[in-house]
Amino acid sequence: LVCLIMVAMYSANLTATMTRSSVSRAVRTVNDLMRSGSGISFGTVNNSVTEHLIRNAEDFTLKEFYRRLSYVDSFDKGVSLARKGSFAFLSEQIPLQYEALKPPCNLYVTQHKIVDYSYSLLYNKRLKDREDIDKGLLLMKARP
Secondary structure: OHHHHHHHHHHHHHHHHHOOOHHHHOOOOHHHHHHOOOOOEEEEEOOOHHHHHHHOOOOHHHHHHHHHOEEEOOHHHHHHHHHHOOEEEOOOHHHHHHHHHOOOOOOOOOOOOOOOOOOOOOOOOOOOOHHHHHHHHHHHHHOO
């Protein structure tokens, strides 16, 4: 009986290992992508916020990443190239997650931050509610 249980456990683990999704072996970070040697090119939309953030990053790895970055003309083109394979598209996380949920659901979105950045609002100083807006933004920032 013990032997039968051992064989069953071994078979289950072997099956799980052999059928594991390729996502578990996928490139997940900028460093993985630059080290991959798998022929995966990577890029972002030319003159986008993402391109600007990477270009102005102070981190050595991101400077090297920027040097190797290729460009696409639009967000849709980047998603299309990623769907075809051998292209990693760098953009804001929320729109990428939305695209990954669309059929054929063949995209994986990393969960790692590459750069930190914040948004600001520009408005007229005479706006009556400006203090409330500032307080609201600070409260949003304080949320985990």
